[in-house]
Amino acid sequence: xxxxxxxxxxGGLERMRTAFDYGADAVYAGQPRYSLRARNNEFSKLxxxxxxxEEAHARGKKFFLASNILPHNSKLKTYLDDMAPIMEMNPxxxxxxxxxxxxxxxxxxxxxxxxxSVQANTTNYWGVQFWEKIGVERIILSRxxxxxxxxxxxxxxxxxxxxxxxxxxxxxxxxxxxxxxGYFNRRDPNQGTCTNACRxxxxxxxxENDAAGDVQRLDGFNFHGDKEEADSMFQGINGQVRHPAAxxxxxxxESNRPGELMPIMEDEHGTYIMNSKDLRAIExxxxxxxxxxxxxxxxxxxxxxxxxxxxAQSYRKAIDDAVAGRPFxxxxxxxxxxxxxxxxxPGFLERHQTQEYQNYLNGHSLAKQSQxxxxxxxxxxxxxxxxxxxxxxSVGDKIEVIHPQGNQTVVLETIERKGERVDVAPGNxxxxxxxxxxxxxxxxxxxxxxx
Numbered sequence: 001x002x003x004x005x006x007x008x009x010x011g012g013l014e015r016m017r018t019a020f021d022y023g024a025d026a027v028y029a030g031q032p033r034y035s036l037r038a039r040n041n042e043f044s045k046l047x048x049x050x051x052x053x054e055e056a057h058a059r060g061k062k063f064f065l066a067s068n069i070l071p072h073n074s075k076l077k078t079y080l081d082d083m084a085p086i087m088e089m090n091p092x093x094x095x096x097x098x099x100x101x102x103x104x105x106x107x108x109x110x111x112x113x114x115x116x117s118v119q120a121n122t123t124n125y126w127g128v129q130f131w132e133k134i135g136v137e138r139i140i141l142s143r144x145x146x147x148x149x150x151x152x153x154x155x156x157x158x159x160x161x162x163x164x165x166x167x168x169x170x171x172x173x174x175x176x177x178x179x180x181x182g183y184f185n186r187r188d189p190n191q192g193t194c195t196n197a198c199r200x201x202x203x204x205x206x207x208e209n210d211a212a213g214d215v216q217r218l219d220g221f222n223f224h225g226d227k228e229e230a231d232s233m234f235q236g237i238n239g240q241v242r243h244p245a246a247x248x249x250x251x252x253x254e255s256n257r258p259g260e261l262m263p264i265m266e267d268e269h270g271t272y273i274m275n276s277k278d279l280r281a282i283e284x285x286x287x288x289x290x291x292x293x294x295x296x297x298x299x300x301x302x303x304x305x306x307x308x309x310x311x312a313q314s315y316r317k318a319i320d321d322a323v324a325g326r327p328f329x330x331x332x333x334x335x336x337x338x339x340x341x342x343x344x345x346p347g348f349l350e351r352h353q354t355q356e357y358q359n360y361l362n363g364h365s366l367a368k369q370s371q372x373x374x375x376x377x378x379x380x381x382x383x384x385x386x387x388x389x390x391x392x393x394s395v396g397d398k399i400e401v402i403h404p405q406g407n408q409t410v411v412l413e414t415i416e417r418k419g420e421r422v423d424v425a426p427g428n429x430x431x432x433x434x435x436x437x438x439x440x441x442x443x444x445x446x447x448x449x450x451x
Contacts, residue, residue: 001289003323007064007163008312012042015308016052016063021404022309023316026062027052030301031086034079035066035095036119036194041301051090068117070098080104087112093138106135109395113137119166123149123157134162139163140297142145144348147284151291161294166281167178167311167336168299170347171198198229198276202254280344282315282332286322306372306390306444309402310339323378335391338370338446369449372399376443377431384416385437387425391445401437402444410436410447 010016010027019027026314029052043049047082049065054077056063065086069075073184076193079101087109094112097119105112115138116122116131120169123142132138138161141150145164154162187193279299290297296319298311313363321329336344397412415422416433425432437443 001323002292002295003319004285004289004310004320005062005295006296006315007297008308009298009303010043010063011301011303012051013048013052013055015303015305016056018305019312020056020059020061021313023404024312026064026092026295027056028064028066028297028301030068031082032064033082034069034071034075036068040294044091046085049086052092053089053203056092057090059243064093064095064115065091066095066117066345068095068097068119069101070119072100076100080108083108084408094252095140097135102134102136109294115161115163116140118142125153125305127160128153128157128160132157137161138294140165143279147291150288150293154292162292163295163297164281164288164293165279165299165347166285166288166296167315168279168303169196170276170279170345184376200254200256203255209393219354276342277345277371278341279347280336280341281346282318282336283328284319284346284349285315286328289319289322302373306402306446307339310335312404313404313407334369340451370446370448372445373399373444374425374432374446376440376445379439379441381435383436383438384433385435385440387432387434387445389430389432390428391426391447392425392427393445400446400448401440403440403442405439 005025006023007026007028008019008024010019010029014106016029017029025124029043029049030036030041031049032044035041043052053063067083071079092113093115094105095115095117096105097117102114105114108346114136116136118140120131121142121144122139123145128139140163141153143165145153150162150164181214187195221445285296296315298315300307300311314335322326371391373391373393374389377386377388379385382428393412395412395415398409399412400407400409414435415425417425417430422432
């Protein structure tokens with residue numbers, strides 16, 4: 001069994017460095033104009049992008065550049081000229097989705113390494129074989145594939161590199177081809193400006209038809225009770241019973257847009273506009289490695305440095321344990337539960353999850369175990385660490401110190417602020433000092449929350 005590459009998101013230089021510190025083999029970043037993360041993308045200058053690529057190569061790591069927009073005509077006019085200086089930086093691969101852009105890049109730079117984006121929705125081995133003939137070197141497979149389907153593609157396409165998403169947000173759309181954000185506020189996800197409309201806070205209202213046949217809001221609807229009734233009648237994929245509300249029109253109302261009622265359909269599987277649970281396939285790492293998947297990918301270029309560190313550290317251990325033949329460490333599940341999440345699912349890798357795909361009842365994080373509270377900026381000769389505070393923590397708290405050389409849990413006995421002892425580090429935007437942190441430069445701190 002070969003060790004699959006661990007591929008982490010890099011929304012900026014610090015998050016890139018964190019990914020490498022905690023075990024990533026490669027990172028991917030995006031061009032603000034030509035990738036699907038125009039927002040919160042710190043690689044807005046060519047100098048920053050070049051620095052990222054050079055630092056990655058100096059560490060013996062890889063840097064992939066997402067250029068996976070589905071462009072309208074206007075962006076074709078500038079694309080090749082904008083790509084010219086970037087190609088001189090020698091990114092290890094371009095992640096692309098549009099066949100026209102791929103054609104033009106290969107025409108101008110025949111040796112360019114192309115990874116086919118998940119946006120291209122490759123779901124079968126004929127598709128993989130087509131892109132192989134075009135000169136694509138890696139396929140990022142659609143999130144809609146099961147483990148068995150991935151294995152069959154591996155068998156039919158032994159020479160193609162395969163990449164699979166294993167962690168992060170799931171779109172309520174076909175592998176990211178979403179229209180919701182563009183529909184609500186003219187921010188087109190396929191042009192890089194997604195506002196995550198699928199994750200907003202929605203309320204569901206029942207309806208009835210008036211004499212003219214138009215849908216009208218019906219007050220007094222008990223959605224939770226209706227869902228419980230639907231769940232009790234649901235019998236699975238085979239021989240399932242349809243709920244009386246199946247194919248009925250409901251209205252949804254977003255919390256920041258009161259009075260704007262939007263019609264949706266609900267069937268026995270759920271209401272697909274609602275936010276998805278997050279993907280977590282750390283338990284499937286061993287099987288993916290056995291199948292021969294070349295790269296395991298984590299979503300989250302807009303996520304925090306803490307997220308990058310936690311996920312990289314957990315999946316690094318899962319991969320290393322799988323390759324070494326060690327059993328899966330169940331403690332890794334708790335590590336990832338400590339991140340902000342909306343509940344976890346293995347997605348389509350494990351079939352027949354049905355209504356469990358949807359997180360109806362919680363539009364916020366389910367995490368209760370720990371909270372990210374600060375970054376260690378530096379440590380002096382006496383072991384006092386200067387901490388940039390992110391969330392409140394106090395003397396007496398149990399703190400997990402997260403570091404590339406290993407984590408440890410300590411009870412915080414002392415906090416200093418501006419040379420004076422204090423009981424509380426009150427929150428974001430200040431710096432404090434804590435003792436006994438020798439060797440913990442650049443550590444991250446998380447407060448362990450009692451159950």
